[in-house]
Amino acid sequence: xxxxxxxxxxxxxxxxxxxxxxxxxxxxxxxxxxxxxxxxxxxxxxxxxxxxxxxxxxxxxxxxxxxxxxxxxxxxxxxxxxxxxxxxxxxxxxxxxxxxxxxxxxxxxxxxxxxxxxxxxxxxxxxxxxxxxxxxxxxxxxxxxxxxxxxxxxxxxxxxxxxxxxxxxxxxxxxxxxxxxxxxxxxxxxxxxxxxxxxxxxxxxxxxxxxxxxxxxxxxxxxxxxxxxxxxxxxxxxxxxxxxxxxxxxxxxxxxxxxxxxxxxxxxxxxxxxxxxxxxxxxxxxxx
Amino acid sequence: xxxxxxxxxxxxxxxxxxxxxxxxxxxxxxxxxxxxxxxxxxxxxxxxxxxxxxxxxxxxxxxxxxxxxxxxxxxxxxxxxxxxxxxxxxxxxxxxxxxxxxxxxxxxxxxxxxxxxxxxxxxxxxxxxxxxxxxxxxxxxxxxxxxxxxxxxxxxxxxxxxxxxxxxxxxxxxxxxxxxxxxxxxxxxxxxxxxxxxxxxxxxxxxxxxxxxxxxxxxxxxxxxxxxxxxxxxxxxxxxxxxxxxxxxxxxxxxxxxxxxxxxxxxxxxxxxxxxxxxxxxxxxxxxxxxxxxxxxxxxxxxxxxxxxxxxxxxxxxxxxxxxxxxxxxxxxxxxxxxxxxxxxxxxxxxxxxxxxxxxxxxxxxxxxxxxxxxxxxxxxxxxxxxxxxxxxxxxxxxxxxxxxxxxxxxxxxxxxxxxxxxxxxxxxxxxxxxxxxxxxxxxx
Numbered sequence: 001x002x003x004x005x006x007x008x009x010x011x012x013x014x015x016x017x018x019x020x021x022x023x024x025x026x027x028x029x030x031x032x033x034x035x036x037x038x039x040x041x042x043x044x045x046x047x048x049x050x051x052x053x054x055x056x057x058x059x060x061x062x063x064x065x066x067x068x069x070x071x072x073x074x075x076x077x078x079x080x081x082x083x084x085x086x087x088x089x090x091x092x093x094x095x096x097x098x099x100x101x102x103x104x105x106x107x108x109x110x111x112x113x114x115x116x117x118x119x120x121x122x123x124x125x126x127x128x129x130x131x132x133x134x135x136x137x138x139x140x141x142x143x144x145x146x147x148x149x150x151x152x153x154x155x156x157x158x159x160x161x162x163x164x165x166x167x168x169x170x171x172x173x174x175x176x177x178x179x180x181x182x183x184x185x186x187x188x189x190x191x192x193x194x195x196x197x198x199x200x201x202x203x204x205x206x207x208x209x210x211x212x213x214x215x216x217x218x219x220x221x222x223x224x225x226x227x228x229x230x231x232x233x234x235x236x237x238x239x240x241x242x243x244x245x246x247x248x249x250x251x252x253x254x255x256x257x258x259x260x261x262x263x264x265x266x267x268x269x270x271x272x273x274x275x276x277x278x279x280x281x282x283x284x285x286x287x288x
Numbered sequence: 289x290x291x292x293x294x295x296x297x298x299x300x301x302x303x304x305x306x307x308x309x310x311x312x313x314x315x316x317x318x319x320x321x322x323x324x325x326x327x328x329x330x331x332x333x334x335x336x337x338x339x340x341x342x343x344x345x346x347x348x349x350x351x352x353x354x355x356x357x358x359x360x361x362x363x364x365x366x367x368x369x370x371x372x373x374x375x376x377x378x379x380x381x382x383x384x385x386x387x388x389x390x391x392x393x394x395x396x397x398x399x400x401x402x403x404x405x406x407x408x409x410x411x412x413x414x415x416x417x418x419x420x421x422x423x424x425x426x427x428x429x430x431x432x433x434x435x436x437x438x439x440x441x442x443x444x445x446x447x448x449x450x451x452x453x454x455x456x457x458x459x460x461x462x463x464x465x466x467x468x469x470x471x472x473x474x475x476x477x478x479x480x481x482x483x484x485x486x487x488x489x490x491x492x493x494x495x496x497x498x499x500x501x502x503x504x505x506x507x508x509x510x511x512x513x514x515x516x517x518x519x520x521x522x523x524x525x526x527x528x529x530x531x532x533x534x535x536x537x538x539x540x541x542x543x544x545x546x547x548x549x550x551x552x553x554x555x556x557x558x559x560x561x562x563x564x565x566x567x568x569x570x571x572x573x574x575x576x577x578x579x580x581x582x583x584x585x586x587x588x589x590x591x592x593x594x595x596x597x598x599x600x601x602x603x604x605x606x607x608x609x610x611x612x613x614x615x616x617x618x619x620x621x622x623x624x625x626x627x628x629x630x631x632x633x634x635x636x637x638x639x640x641x642x643x644x645x646x647x648x649x650x651x652x653x654x655x656x657x658x659x660x661x662x663x664x665x666x667x668x669x670x671x672x673x674x675x676x677x678x679x680x681x682x683x684x685x686x687x688x689x690x691x692x693x694x695x696x697x698x699x700x701x702x703x704x705x706x707x708x709x710x711x712x713x714x715x716x717x718x719x720x721x722x723x724x725x726x727x728x729x730x731x732x733x
Binding site for chain 1: 442484
């Protein structure tokens with residue numbers, strides 16, 4: 001009897017599951033990754049959406065994600081983003097939303113993909129604590145230093161240093177920033193971390209470099225960044241090679257000797273061709 | 289043809305005229321079937337090209353790695369073949385090799401057909417042929433591509449002049465003797481014979497033009513193949529990054545040129561019954577010339593491969609391995625042995641310089657020359673110094689699509705059609721240079 005009952009329950013369960021699959025055979029599961037980014041000018045929420053295809057989760061374009069603050073409610077909707085070809089979407093807070101976010105000590109954000117014809121519903125959340133990232137730039141014994149100080153503010157307004165927070169010190173450059181002082185530097189018990197700035201890094205024409213200090217993908221704080229432009233690099237003058245007369249320049253900057261050589265050859269050879277055509281006409285004239 | 293002591297100059301000249309004009313008045317049925325086959329191949333190629341224009345270069349197998357496929361191999365081959373004109377009409381003429389006189393017109397016709405097809409095939413290789421003029425309008429004069437466009441158009445014009453100038457007395461002969469041909473041909477002979485009467489002044493001008501042309505065509509012919517080699521050597525790829533590439537290309541072209549003239553000579557001699565003019569002795573001389581040119585090409589081949597094979601540096605080494613023992617080894621060694629070593633060995637013996645054996649050997653050399661251009665272009669492109677990360681595996685291989693093959697065969701058919709058309713309206717051997725005592729003596733001039 002017990003075996004028959006177990007078998008009956010198993011058949012019923014599999015039947016229900018099968019029916020559910022039959023009703024919704026094409027809807028695929030979704031994964032969402034939500035991150036918070038903050039720097040001097042902006043607050044952003046970054047989402048990455050993956051959907052299951054061929055037994056693997058792959059980045060998916062064109063998925064609309066709704067973003068909420070505090071709780072999922074229509075009144076708390078920050079906005080929506082649609083993912084691009086790499087499955088990501090970035091939402092930048094408006095001025096009012098940024099001011100509001102700055103005033104909250106601990107903020108929770110939600111990313112929601114609503115169920116539609118092809119996707120199953122999914123949500124993700126991230127909780128961010130307010131953090132102070134102060135950076136000092138100073139020169140001591142001709143050595144340039146960058147010192148980051150990470151703290152939280154308590155209810156009495158005191159700054160509490162935070163230890164073991166991983167910090168990245170970077171110099172802005174094309175494509176991706178250059179890390180200095182190692183890949184990761186963590187704050188000590190005083191909430192401080194510092195690196196030396198190398199004295200041989202090339203800067204702009206006057207030696208300006210943009211220095212970035214970043215708490216990266218921290219569980220409590222998300223990504224927080226601050227930056228400052230300093231005249232600490234080696235002044236570097238880049239010559240635009242394509243603007244000079246050279247073999248690799250544009251057609252307007254052809255080397256003069258090459259131009260003369262080619263034009264001379266063309267004139268000489270085609271001059272001979274026309275001379276010979278003239279001679280043929282002379283043969284014709286003689287025969288008339 | 290050697291003049292018999294028992295006949296007068298006049299009798300000899302009459303025979304020469306009769307023999308060398310006969311193919312212009314009676315066309316054989318076999319020839320028409322040959323033309324129909326060529327036209328069919330050409331039309332299939334035109335259809336394939338229509339598909340390429342309609343759907344884009346995606347119908348070819350060319351991708352990001354092999355961006356120069358069989359079209360460019362074919363282009364380089366045609367450029368090589370075109371060097372035959374200067375080999376016979378300039379080099380041999382200037383070196384007073386009178387035995388080569390019957391070959392001059394054939395070589396000039398082949399040169400024009402080859403260079404014309406080379407020009408066409410390079411436009412076919414362009415995804416957007418309507419933008420060809422942009423090469424001239426917006427091209428960089430520093431680029432070897434622009435030099436190639438300039439030199440090819442110049443060489444085409446000079447080759448046409450070279451053919452035309454030496455034709456004038458023969459066109460006049462056709463004008464006077466061929467009275468039962470079509471109206472078009474009558475008009476053609478009349479207009480292009482430019483009132484030729486064979487006066488001493490006309491001969492004087494004619495000779496001066498031919499001498500100038502023979503000299504001018506030589507640097508142009510060398511330049512056309514050298515500049516084509518620069519298209520490769522100025523591009524940073526394994527196998528192309530070589531200072532040897534210019535003479536390597538020129539020597540290979542001269543060898544291919546000699547081989548193509550042997551093949552053409554054989555078929556023309558049989559089709560037009562010209563055994564008295566395209567004699568076994570000429571075959572023998574061409575055989576010796578082909579051995580010499582093959583030896584020169586072998587020398588540059590050794591230079592081209594020995595250095596990189598000794599060092600085996602990085603991607604250059606991978607390229608050499610692929611040629612020597614890899615996926616292209618079969619083609620590579622077939623080309624070197626059948627297309628280069630065998631002609632040297634066989635043609636070094638007197639029995640090997642008989643017409644039929646020379647035909648087989650020259651066809652092998654020609655086939656080898658075409659495959660060699662394929663081996664110069666394709667394997668190098670599949671080993672870039674800066675490879676694409678996670679590149680699609682298909683990019684590493686190249687097998688031409690049917691459209692590419694159809695267009696390639698159509699280009700050969702087109703080349704043969706041009707040659708056939710010109711052979712049908714022009715005397716195939718310079719009659720005025722074969723005749724005796726017709727030209728005024730120097731003191732008359």
